[in-house]
Amino acid sequence: MDITTSVLTPNTHVVVLDLDGTLYNKSGMIGEMMLLGIGQWWRLLAERKTRKAFRGQYLGCEELFYSTYYRAIANRTAFSEKYISNWYQNTYMPMMVEVIRRWHQPMAWVVPFAKACHEKGVKLVVLSDYGHAKEKLQALGLDLQSFDWVVSAPELGGLKPAPQLMHHIADRMGVTPQQCLVIGDREDTDGDMARAVNAKFCLVGLCNNVT
Numbered sequence: 001m002d003i004t005t006s007v008l009t010p011n012t013h014v015v016v017l018d019l020d021g022t023l024y025n026k027s028g029m030i031g032e033m034m035l036l037g038i039g040q041w042w043r044l045l046a047e048r049k050t051r052k053a054f055r056g057q058y059l060g061c062e063e064l065f066y067s068t069y070y071r072a073i074a075n076r077t078a079f080s081e082k083y084i085s086n087w088y089q090n091t092y093m094p095m096m097v098e099v100i101r102r103w104h105q106p107m108a109w110v111v112p113f114a115k116a117c118h119e120k121g122v123k124l125v126v127l128s129d130y131g132h133a134k135e136k137l138q139a140l141g142l143d144l145q146s147f148d149w150v151v152s153a154p155e156l157g158g159l160k161p162a163p164q165l166m167h168h169i170a171d172r173m174g175v176t177p178q179q180c181l182v183i184g185d186r187e188d189t190d191g192d193m194a195r196a197v198n199a200k201f202c203l204v205g206l207c208n209n210v211t
């Protein structure tokens with residue numbers, strides 16, 4: 001279903017967009033990652049399990065988040081924290097970007113919605129739970145100038161649905177969290193984050209039902 005500015009209320013000053021599964025359809029991605037990452041599936045599995053365990057955690061800053069995160073992945077594998085850090089930043093994330101570049105396109109509503117928001121003076125923030133958010137948007141062929149701020153949750157010190165992420169965004173954009181609308185594909189991350197700070201939430205696919 002297309003998302004239009006009908007999801008905005010008079011009190012919406014900032015739209016916080018999730019990236020993966022929201023700006024593009026990510027179905028098939030696990031298989032595509034496995035295809036490009038043949039020989040790495042133990043690391044991929046360890047990362048996924050660690051991500052689940054870290055859901056909603058907030059560690060205060062990027063450096064502490066990543067060092068704790070890499071250590072936790074390393075503990076699930078036979079690799080060192082340093083090796084995992086290098087693998088995550090220089091192999092895993094670029095591989096995710098490459099999968100998007102090869103096999104995915106932005107949802108048809110994204111560009112017109114961004115344009116309409118700018119015309120209405122509503123700011124757009126992209127908040128991804130993964131790193132390399134700008135590279136992913138570029139891999140989708142989107143213009144970074146379409147967004148007022150592109151940031152990853154780890155850069156802010158945690159993972160969704162930590163409410164601190166929304167406080168960071170609201171502070172940076174000069175609004176209250178209640179003046180934000182979160183659009184995302186997951187109730188348990190995007191939705192819970194919005195609800196934790198009384199922001200509006202729109203689940204992709206059900207956007208005639210903003211809560």
Ligand SMILES: [Mg+2]
Pocket residue numbers: 018019020021022184185186
């Ligand atoms: Mg998502």
